[in-house]
Amino acid sequence: MSDLTIQLTDHPKAKPADESKLKFGDLFTDHMLMMDYDEGQGWHDARIVPYGPLALDPAAMCLHYGQEVFEGMKAYRAEDGRILLFRPEQNFARLNLSNDRLCIPPVDEDKMVEYLKEFLRVEKDWVPHSKDTSLYLRPFIIAIDPHLGVHSGKHYYFIVIASPVGAYYPEGLNPVSIYVETKYVRSVRGGTGFTKTAGNYSASLKAQSEAEEKHYTQVLWLDGVERRYIEEVGTMNVFFKIDGEIITPSLDGSILGGITRKSAIELMHSWGLKVTERRISIDELAEAYDAGKLEEAFGTGTAAVISPIGFLDWGDTKKMEIGGGKIGPVSQRLYDELTAIQWGRTKDPFGWSVEV
Ligand code: COI
Numbered sequence: 001m002s003d004l005t006i007q008l009t010d011h012p013k014a015k016p017a018d019e020s021k022l023k024f025g026d027l028f029t030d031h032m033l034m035m036d037y038d039e040g041q042g043w044h045d046a047r048i049v050p051y052g053p054l055a056l057d058p059a060a061m062c063l064h065y066g067q068e069v070f071e072g073m074k075a076y077r078a079e080d081g082r083i084l085l086f087r088p089e090q091n092f093a094r095l096n097l098s099n100d101r102l103c104i105p106p107v108d109e110d111k112m113v114e115y116l117k118e119f120l121r122v123e124k125d126w127v128p129h130s131k132d133t134s135l136y137l138r139p140f141i142i143a144i145d146p147h148l149g150v151h152s153g154k155h156y157y158f159i160v161i162a163s164p165v166g167a168y169y170p171e172g173l174n175p176v177s178i179y180v181e182t183k184y185v186r187s188v189r190g191g192t193g194f195t196k197t198a199g200n201y202s203a204s205l206k207a208q209s210e211a212e213e214k215h216y217t218q219v220l221w222l223d224g225v226e227r228r229y230i231e232e233v234g235t236m237n238v239f240f241k242i243d244g245e246i247i248t249p250s251l252d253g254s255i256l257g258g259i260t261r262k263s264a265i266e267l268m269h270s271w272g273l274k275v276t277e278r279r280i281s282i283d284e285l286a287e288a289y290d291a292g293k294l295e296e297a298f299g300t301g302t303a304a305v306i307s308p309i310g311f312l313d314w315g316d317t318k319k320m321e322i323g324g325g326k327i328g329p330v331s332q333r334l335y336d337e338l339t340a341i342q343w344g345r346t347k348d349p350f351g352w353s354v355e356v
Helices: 061-065 088-101 109-122 198-202 205-213 259-270 282-290 329-342
Strands: 031-038 042-050 068-070 073-077 083-086 134-143 155-165 176-180 218-222 230-233 237-242 245-248 275-277 294-301 305-314 318-321 353-355
Touching (some): 031 109, 042 109, 109 155, 230 237, 259 294, 259 305, 282 294, 282 305, 282 318, 305 329
Parallel strands (some): 176 218, 245 275
Antiparallel strands (some): 031 042, 068 134, 073 083, 073 134, 134 155, 218 230
16 A cells, blocks of 8 residues: 555646647646655655645755756556556666765655556546647656755655646657757766756756757757767757667766667667667768768657757758758657557567556
8 A cells, every 4th residue: 555645636627628739848737746855754745736836945955056856757648548657667767866966865766656656547637648649747856955055955855747748849750950069068977967957957058049049959969078079969869870870879977868768779779770879979970971871860858759850050060961851760660669669559578668
């Protein structure tokens, strides 16, 4: 028996009337999952409560020093009505990795999966039915101590909110255009780049908004030291198909270890493709492009799923139109097979799907 308490809302909201109009992350369900941490007591009081504003002391540490971590995951509705999670244990393992780096006490990963399932049973009618829609889940932890000294907190909230979503990019599965960022950096080895913490994303906003002004979808980050090696796109890991081989930047501390990235690598291995995780420089990519060997580029992420990259602009140095600006066969197959597993349309040979 779970120790989770449940308080249902008296004011359920209307569900989206037209799921085809769902965007990303601007609509929230009726409830949230919460849990408290107090030093000496550990994590306690797990509860499902009506969704609503938090009362935070204006001195709460998360508001000043960004002691925060988060995750992104999705619940999918299968045609037979089952609700499925995709590798949720991986998300909570990564949350604990982020926790460790941000000096936040770890959560019990198995218990979190169980709580999440209970939360989803309460919110089951919010998991949308239409093709390519899902319920995005955002677990996060914030330090709430009212304290302005720079130390780690002794009191935290763990919260999960949920949002019915469509595609992250307005382009959907159409190729996105990406700007290679040369002025700003996102992260360096030894920093927090491998974690999901707010600071990584706030540090990316300036570059993102400048790129949007130039009509790019997102930026491709280069390493923060030599400014040559490809790292990741703001919300995705990246892959390139060069002369038949799939190459993706290795995880060396400054890049997020995406669960979709890991799953894409495992899928491509199962097809017999050669996938190499290594450093790859923007110069090497441009040379491969000039030699006609850059066959495909795509990004992977929970929110973005598989997103083909059709255009990659490296300032005025090089403008690359990849695969004729169209989705390539590897990206298409990855999208088809991954989403078939996520939405339960096919047998899951990997044991990734977890029924709620
Ligand atoms: C996700 O893919 O879940 C992410 O965390 C990206 C997000 C920042 C939109």
